Amino acid sequence: MIQAPHVPGQVLIKLDPESEHYRQAKKSVIDCLPKKADLARDFNAAGFAIVTLPLEFDLEEVIRRIEKCDGVEFAEPNYIDEGTTSP
Numbered sequence: 001m002i003q004a005p006h007v008p009g010q011v012l013i014k015l016d017p018e019s020e021h022y023r024q025a026k027k028s029v030i031d032c033l034p035k036k037a038d039l040a041r042d043f044n045a046a047g048f049a050i051v052t053l054p055l056e057f058d059l060e061e062v063i064r065r066i067e068k069c070d071g072v073e074f075a076e077p078n079y080i081d082e083g084t085t086s087p
Helices: 022-032 059-067
Strands: 006-015 038-041 048-052 072-079
Touching: 006 022, 006 059, 022 059, 022 072, 059 072
Parallel strands: none
Antiparallel strands: 006 048, 006 072, 038 048
């Protein structure tokens, strides 16, 4: 179970630029997403994208599915950076 604070229903995806499948990876990821998923931020030059899912989806299951796609370096919840505070 995901414990760290994250944006509910969002997955951060990073494509592996070293992968021989890099050019096809975007299509591969989009094809393996649930139909109700929304590409909130399309893949940028560094290979990052954010996907938004309806809250009824099992985020961990979708992440496991995405990680199996060719050319994916990682997929993880869109964690919230709480930074550090100083007194």
